[in-house]
Structures are given as structure tokens and as C-alpha cells.
Amino acid sequence: MNEAARNGETGRGRLIALVIAEAVVLFAAAAAMILFDLGWAGAIGMAVLIAVFTITLFRAGEERARATGSFSPAMGRYNRRLLAAGGIYVVGLFGAIWANDTLQADGALAFLFAFAPSVGVLTMVWAMGRLLSEETDEYLRFRLVRSSLFGLGTLLTLATVWGFFEQFDLVPHAPTWLAVPVFALGLGFANCTRWGRM
Amino acid sequence: MNNRLRVLRAERNWSQLDLAERLGVSRQSVNAIETGKYDPSLPLAFRIAELFGLAIEDVFASPSRHSSKAV
Numbered sequence: 001m002n003e004a005a006r007n008g009e010t011g012r013g014r015l016i017a018l019v020i021a022e023a024v025v026l027f028a029a030a031a032a033m034i035l036f037d038l039g040w041a042g043a044i045g046m047a048v049l050i051a052v053f054t055i056t057l058f059r060a061g062e063e064r065a066r067a068t069g070s071f072s073p074a075m076g077r078y079n080r081r082l083l084a085a086g087g088i089y090v091v092g093l094f095g096a097i098w099a100n101d102t103l104q105a106d107g108a109l110a111f112l113f114a115f116a117p118s119v120g121v122l123t124m125v126w127a128m129g130r131l132l133s134e135e136t137d138e139y140l141r142f143r144l145v146r147s148s149l150f151g152l153g154t155l156l157t158l159a160t161v162w163g164f165f166e167q168f169d170l171v172p173h174a175p176t177w178l179a180v181p182v183f184a185l186g187l188g189f190a191n192c193t194r195w196g197r198m
Numbered sequence: 199m200n201n202r203l204r205v206l207r208a209e210r211n212w213s214q215l216d217l218a219e220r221l222g223v224s225r226q227s228v229n230a231i232e233t234g235k236y237d238p239s240l241p242l243a244f245r246i247a248e249l250f251g252l253a254i255e256d257v258f259a260s261p262s263r264h265s266s267k268a269v
């Protein structure tokens with residue numbers, strides 16, 4: 001096994017350990033929030049925990065990408081944009097919830113508050129578009145397009161099947177803001193399997 | 199598409215990373231091309247051939263002319 005492959009294996013182990021640690025800590029924090037009724041303090045604590053874990057995960061992901069030779073400057077910029085978009089999303093979401101609870105707005109103002117959480121998500125979509133246009137490594141771009149198509153296929157399939165199930169009152173209503181997370185899950189799955197890697 | 203990248207690289211004692219840096223691509227790109235998982239675009243294929251000072255057909259085997267004989 002060459003050095004790059006060894007480093008890649010170590011990086012993968014660290015990534016998996018981080019994901020498991022994040023899941024355990026966030027589950028415990030969410031349980032504590034509900035059990036002890038921590039309110040806004042708990043929500044802010046959760047946001048800080050998520051931020052810390054996300055930054056650590058991004059760094060570990062970048063280290064692994066460097067070790068396996070799949071890191072590119074465009075990917076680095078994408079990661080930073082995604083982190084910023086995550087921050088915008090958290091601020092937008094909590095801001096909208098707070099504004100909705102306290103100001104009881106209606107009309108255009110209510111639409112503005114409801115739109116706030118979308119800003120972060122739309123920033124993520126913009127970051128994905130920028131990555132596609134800025135990635136100069138044709139093989140990495142090819143893989144990205146392939147993974148994105150898999151993510152899109154996942155979203156279209158699930159949305160169609162779930163939509164008809166819903167139409168026949170077989171499943172509960174699914175909010176449409178799930179579109180981006182479902183797409184991202186499909187994209188991530190493709191990246192981790194042969195569909196995205198080749 | 200079969201190619202002689204691994205042989206040409208070995209003749210110069212270059213690692214995949216060395217070649218990737220010379221070409222301005224990722225190491226994974228070199229690996230994918232070398233193992234035949236990915237066919238490079240024409241501009242990149244020309245860059246590879248020029249780096250080794252060879253004609254493009256001396257690096258890459260034409261799929262239409264390729265026989266079972268190793269290149």
C-alpha cells in the first residue's frame with residue numbers, strides 16, 4: 001500500500017469516528033434539551049455543537065482529500081462557502097423562528113421571515129454551482145457531475161414515489177424543503193460508492 | 199482506453215503525484231487515466247503527450263485499432 005493510500009485509510013477512519021461521535025453527542029444534546037426544557041439556551045448550545053462538529057468534519061474531509069490526491073483549490077473554496085452558508089442558514093432559521101414567535105407578523109413581512117431560512121440553503125446551491133464552474137480538474141469535475149446526477153435522480157425518484165403515496169393517503173405529508181437534503185444525501189451516497197467514484 | 203502512462207512514468211521514476219503536479223491535475227486524475235477508468239479530454243491528452251515529448255498515439259492506444267496485444 002502506498003503512502004497516499006495509507007493516509008487515505010487513516011483519514012477515512014477519522015472521518016467515520018467523527019461522524020459517529022457527532023451523532024452520539026447531538027443525540028445526547030437533543031435529549032437533554034427536551035428532558036430539561038432548555039429552551040433558547042439549549043438551542044444556541046446545539047447550534048454551537050453543530051458548528052464545532054461541522055468545522056471539524058470539514059477539516060478532516062479536506063485532510064483526507066489531500067491524502068488521497070483528490071483535493072483541489074476549487075474544493076477548498078466550496079468547503080468554506082458551504083460552512084458560511086451553514087452559518088447563514090442557522091442564523092436565518094433561528095431568526096425566523098424568533099421573529100415569528102415574537103412579532104406575529106403577517107403579509108409581506110411574514111413572507112420575508114419565512115424566506116430567511118432559505119437564504120442559507122440557496123447559498124449552498126450557489127456554492128455547488130460555483131464548484132462545478134470553478135473546478136479545473138476535469139476528472140474531479142466529471143465525478144462531481146456524476147454524483148450530482150445521482151443526487152438528482154434520488155430526489156426525483158423519492159419525490160415521485162412519495163408524492164403518489166401521499167396522494168393515496170398512505171404516508172404523511174413531506175415538506176418540500178427536504179428537496180436539498182435529499183439531493184445532498186444522494187450526492188453524498190454516490191461519492192462514497194462506485195456511482196460517484198468510478 | 200489503454201495507455202502507456204504507467205510505463206512512461208516509471209521510466210522517469212515519477213510518482214503519480216509528480217506527474218499530477220507536472221500536469222496541473224489531481225493525483226486521482228492520473229490514477230484514473232492510468233488505470234483506464236477515465237479517458238482524458240483531447241487537450242489533457244495532448245498535454246500528457248507533450249510532457250513526455252511523444253505523439254499522442256505513442257501514449258494512448260486508439261480504441262478502434264487496439265488489439266489484445268498489450269501497449
